[in-house]
Amino acid sequence: MNGLRRQQWLALGAAAAVGLLVLDWFVVTPLTRAWKVRSERIARLRSDVQQGRLLLQREAALRSRWQSMVTNLLAAEPSTAESQVLRAFERWAGAAQVTITSVRPQWRPGAGNVQTLECRVEAAGSLAALARFLYELERDPLAVKVDALELSTRDDTGSQLSLGLQVSGLVSNAVTRTNRR
Template structure:
């Protein structure tokens, strides 16, 4: 088979085009994708390293805050925990000048969860007094969380309000031993 010079050039160009197509599909495109993925991964890792350095810089203050939280958990003894929570409710009520009509503590113990002391608090007062009660609860060092809040008017003008709170408090034995370093 005798090919003319033009046919040889065309054959060479066709083989080169097929070679470039194969190189693009199986070499260049995967390499470019790999390079892009690697670059994105490097950006993510640098961000995580930066975040880790920031945490290390704040380690002392975070540990001090954690120790403060551990110190303000309720004691493991149920009667002591209830007494401490009831004392805190009385303190918050006295500062905020609300009338507490009932306080009902109740223990919640699930098989897979740590014990939690829940407390239903019913109080009444003006809007300013009730907001001050919530502020005092939030500001207090005791580890409590408001789970439910119900606010209803007790009169036609709305000057006297009734507040129903479901509060839960953490108990000290709920914290794993390793976290207490």
């Protein structure tokens, strides 16, 4: 009788072990995995909410910056936009005492209602004058950026330099502008 009792207990223990294993595979592990995924999602949502709060705190500054960008976009009319850029080059060259030898504008279509006016600019002057020219270009609120820059010397001493710039200006037909330069 003792042997039969032992077999029953061993069978019951084996069944309990298999039951616990099945319980682990089909209940505990999926629940643990779901809990971890849920916890990660909650952490992401908390981060998103925190980022949203920070954006709301900076709303006035962001709207002001956006309005400044929209105001300083190039005009939607190609001739007006080119005129704006040419006047800006004259203004920057005058402030820096640089000689602009050529400006070649070219229009590039963009995605949606956005176009880009690319200008290849050749200028000459001293290193200080060219640096001032670049400074004037970068600090101007007009929506242009320098895409490429080439600097080379025009004489043996390096006192006269030649500057080649690839500048692009942004034009958007979808944004309404109130102020224009």
